[in-house]
Amino acid sequence: METTSTREDELMNIRFDPQPVRLTDRDAILYSLGIGIGDDPLNSRALAYVYEKDLSVFPTMPVVLGSPGLWFQRAGLDFRKLVHAGQTLNVARAIPLDTDMVATNKVTAVYDKGAEKGVIIEVERRLTTEGGDLIATTVSQYLCRADGGFGGTQKQPPNDWQKPDRAPDATVEIATLPQQALIYRLNGDTNPLHVDPERARSVGFDRPILHGLCTFAIAGRAMLAVRKDAALKALAVRMAKPVYPGETLRFDVWTDGPDLRFEASVPARDAVVLAAGTARAE
Known part of the structure; x- marks a missing residue:
């Protein structure tokens, strides 16, 4: 045994x-399109991530x-x-x-x-x-989810994140696309959970879910919407519940200089999907 x-x-x-x-330019542009950048084609800040002229790589791309x-x-x-x-x-x-x-x-x-x-x-x-x-x-x-119970010795550190006891300093809403997972998976995560309804149902979801790292990157977009002239230096989240493509995310953000705390929810389901969010943009 x-x-x-x-x-x-x-x-x-x-x-x-x-x-x-x-x-390559194509890689960077495909990633940005996969996280929904370009929904406003007249937004010059967004254009910098999807147009090869003076192209920039969106800062969350290292996760893929x-x-x-x-x-x-x-x-x-x-x-x-x-x-x-x-x-x-x-x-x-x-x-x-x-x-x-x-x-x-x-x-x-x-x-x-x-x-x-x-x-x-x-x-x-x-x-x-x-x-x-x-x-x-x-x-x-x-x-x-199916692999615990062997009695491991390591103890997970407690999360000391606390929601500030005040109204958010900023709220940002970002709509996802119904086909967002189909685009995002071209960055390399081809898990059928994100595209195959039968596979999604077999593991307990009503329908295919959006990639967690796509939701993570959308959080990066929200932080830069709050800190428009800053560079994103750090981002961390706990993925609390899945997001379904086509849903609108609401980010409640609390600011402290370059440091931000946030929580993301899907108002239509009254569901917190990203918890214990922290970021730094300077």
């Missing part, structure tokens, strides 16, 4: 090959660069019942185009929540230049 330490060690000791990364692929099955995890539970991003510098980069991935934490709640696995990714200069760091939290 497998011991507790053996399974935890197996997951912690997963190794990934370094992933070469090189961005340098993925190690579908490693979950190789690790013996039930990919069908896996959901993205949380995401953080720290941006050290603007993401360059037509430049050779390297992404390195490693498992940094394994939190066994129990047989009924699953296991959370954290994977850190560092995106650097070939010379080793840091561009961005991301941490992805995956909730593997």
